[in-house]
Amino acid sequence: MPLEVLAETLRERRRTMLWWTLGLAALVALNVAFYPSVRDDPALSDYARDLPESVRALFAGGELDLASPTGYLNSQVFTLLAPLLLVIFAIGAGSAAVAGEEERGTLDLVLAHPIRRRNYVWQRFLALTVLLDALTTVLLATVALGSLAVDLEISFGKLAAASLSVGLLALLFAAVALAAGAIMPSRARAIAIAAGLAVAAWIFDGLARSVDALDAWRPLGPYYHALGRDPLREGAPWAGWAFLVAGTAIVAVLAAAGLERRDTRQ
């Protein structure tokens, strides 16, 4: 199947991608590089340990064991910095894919060409997958090199599992932003919906972790499936990934159907 839209999207995005690659790598590397000084400063770990349970649950993936390599990486990178950056990128790129094009008025001309709208959306989605793939690889490479440099002694497989979890989480929100923009012609609204859902799901997961009554409901949110089972310690959370992939696929189908049936704006 010819993939012109995919190729064009990657061409359009290559400069943005360069900056995201550099920024992500720099921030993650900086975080990892601070590990030795945090480990060697007991005051910081004590401080973290003394925080109220609820605060720890919400703000550090339930984990503030800053002295151990996995605890440090989990709290600083895999439950905080990496998902934050990748989800921001995902929502930006996902909302640009259809709603952004439409708002700039360039969608009209392209859709007047012989390409089915669902094919167009599908290729846009594939492009998002490729872009997030690339950033996930950057994340993994940086963490892996960084952990070699400061001797974290975490297996590459587990680093890869945690990175992929973050990547799949971001892809879900990319699909949500894409679908929101495909169903309704407004980029601002697509961003608001996807970002609102991402924040709501994040708060829900934090609350569910600290409130016993909600604990049983945790699997309803995507964060649990991506990071709740601690891939950095336990390895690949296959069931969680399957949940995220299935959810993303459903949202992508909604995106294609949404654009297929409505009027496009000039």
Added chain:
Amino acid sequence: MSAPAIETSGLTKFYGIRRGIEDLDLRVERGEVFGYLGPNGAGKTTTIRLLLDLIRPTRGRAAIAGLDTRRDSLEVRRLTGYLPGELKLPTRSTAIGFLSYLGALRRGVERRAILELAERLELDVGRRIGDLSKGNKQKVGVVAAFMHNPELLILDEPTSGLDPLRQHDVLELVRERAAVGRTIFFSSHELDQVEHVAERVGIVRGGRLVAVESIATLRQRALRRVEVCLARAAGNLERLRDVPGVRHVSWGDGVVRLDVEGAFDPLLKELARLPVQTLTSEAPELDEVFRSYYGGSDAA
């Protein structure tokens, strides 16, 4: 393959309660150059976007070359070239980059075809689209519409934003394609853009098709404003009122203003006895064409 190039029946589009176009019955034959004329907001762009399946009709249907514009939209778009009225292009791509992309979506558009057209229009395809002037951007759109030599060209205000020289180039392209049997459907709000290339004209107003006429008929009925400067004060100008075709006359400061319908001949014969210094005649404004059609009533 005897189906007309464009055929619509009862084609209607409402945006909420706002009327885009209503009960449009239009037939454009193959090989015809058809001008679609109307003031801004009359429903021209709505019609065009319905034909390309960018928006969906509230009711009614349309067919291009016998193909339903909804069901067979992909095939319709394959054999159509389209220039949007409000052309927006990605600013960061180069002209050639973007045109190649559109060509790839169509399959089998040769790079040579793009370059030849660009050269004719004097478009520098190596430049970033964002750096191009408005007229040059419009040329990118023209190349995109023409590059695959389509059966049907749908051009929404194709000459807007172009200087007169380039307008001429575009109309020349239209004539060329018409000469080899292509169908051209183009919209404009200016009669003079249409009258030199189109054979027939459809006039839309307020979402309704109010007339389909040959250009010759339209020209006859069009009201033209004529200004005559006299070299010196002349005697009796009252006689001008009785000249056939003259609808309105006023004068002052040695200038006579007249509205003339149809042929100029009777007026010129009458003017021959006056000391005429200069005579100018403006192309009729569309509104005046309407007025001449509907006796100034807005009921259309």
